[in-house]
Amino acid sequence: MIIAANFKTNHTRKSTRxxxxxxxxxxxxxxxxxQILIFPPATALDSFSSPSxxxxxxxxxxxxxxxxFTGEIGLEQLDEFGIKTILLGHSExxxxxxxxQELIAKKFSFFKERDFEIVYCVGEPLEIREKGxxxxxxxxxxxxxxIDLNYDKLIVAYEPVWAIGTGLSAKSExxxxxxxxxxxxxxxxxxxxxxxxxxxxxxxxxxxxxxxxLIGTASWKAESFCEIIEISKKLAEEK
Numbered sequence: 675m676i677i678a679a680n681f682k683t684n685h686t687r688k689s690t691r692x693x694x695x696x697x698x699x700x701x702x703x704x705x706x707x708x709q710i711l712i713f714p715p716a717t718a719l720d721s722f723s724s725p726s727x728x729x730x731x732x733x734x735x736x737x738x739x740x741x742x743f744t745g746e747i748g749l750e751q752l753d754e755f756g757i758k759t760i761l762l763g764h765s766e767x768x769x770x771x772x773x774x775q776e777l778i779a780k781k782f783s784f785f786k787e788r789d790f791e792i793v794y795c796v797g798e799p800l801e802i803r804e805k806g807x808x809x810x811x812x813x814x815x816x817x818x819x820x821i822d823l824n825y826d827k828l829i830v831a832y833e834p835v836w837a838i839g840t841g842l843s844a845k846s847e848x849x850x851x852x853x854x855x856x857x858x859x860x861x862x863x864x865x866x867x868x869x870x871x872x873x874x875x876x877x878x879x880x881x882x883x884x885x886x887x888l889i890g891t892a893s894w895k896a897e898s899f900c901e902i903i904e905i906s907k908k909l910a911e912e913k
Contacts, residue, residue: 675879675906676829676863676886678711678793679893680733680761681718690718696896698724700903708886708906711793713761716747721755731759731793734767737784749788760785763795763817765835779820791827793865793888796856800836811855828862831888837868838890844868846881853883872901879909 685693694712701710702725710728722730736746752760762781767773785792796817798810814832822828832852834844844852844866853864866878867888878884886906893899 675910676709676711676865677899677903677906678713678831678865678886678888679899680713680764680867680888680890681715681894682733682766682890683715684894685714685718687718687720690714691720691722693896694722694724694728694730697900698728700896700900701725701728704904704907706903706907708903708910710903711759713793716751719752719755719757729759729791730755730757731761731791732757733761733764735760735781735785737781758789759791759793761793761795765795765797765799765833765838768817769799769835775817775819778817782821786822786825786827789827791829792825793829793831794821795831795833795867795888797833797835797838797868803834803836807851810852814852814856823860823862825862828860829865830856830860830862831865831867832856833867833888840869846877849878849884850881853881857883870902872898872905875902875905876909879906 711731713731713733719732732752735752736743736748738748740748740750763778782792796814798813802813803810837844849866856864863885864883865886865888866884870878870887870889871892875887889902892902
């Protein structure tokens with residue numbers, strides 16, 4: 675399983691370091707084997723001494739080595755800290771910051787060429803879901819335009835937009851239906867994200883073709899994130 679934490683615009687450099695130290699101790703004490711990904715804000719990126727199954731990634735970057743792009747970070751800034759994992763296509767970048775599919779695909783190609791592990795997000799807003807499954811699938815595949823689905827370091831995260839940060843999680847059958855559809859064309863790991871918390875993590879992780887979780891709010895406290903990781907471990911032991 676892959677368990678990922680998206681801090682969004684939360685945490686500082688100091689609190690991120692404290693978080694990572696807490697997480698490292700937990701992973702060692704519980705002998706966690708899952709792949710754990712942490713996406714702190716850009717100001718908290720740093721070099722961390724961590725076990726091989728814990729990686730720090732960037733929430734976003736511009737597809738350049740360096741240059742005149744005020745407010746952005748590029749490959750040069752990521753290289754300073756040995757960052758080789760990136761989150762792309764998140765709905766908040768698409769819908770709030772108005773990133774086009776063209777720009778997202780350009781970012782994907784740039785970081786693919788540089789051998790990054792890419793967590794690529796797709797998901798529909800409520801008005802699309804209400805139009806039915808066929809419209810939903812068409813919308814999501816539009817978000818996969820010009821994305822190499824055979825890239826060997828690709829991870830796809832399905833996050834219905836209406837479930838992100840709302841406290842509402844999609845029903846298990848709805849998640850299963852979408853993941854099964856994506857599995858027809860995607861061999862990469864498939865994650866689910868959208869108001870995941872300790873109380874529903876086991877149910878979601880038990881869904882067919884769900885290979886892990888991309889967690890927002892519930893990951894901002896190390897304790898609740900660790901609780902979800904432990905749920906994943908126990909579920910694996912039960913199988």
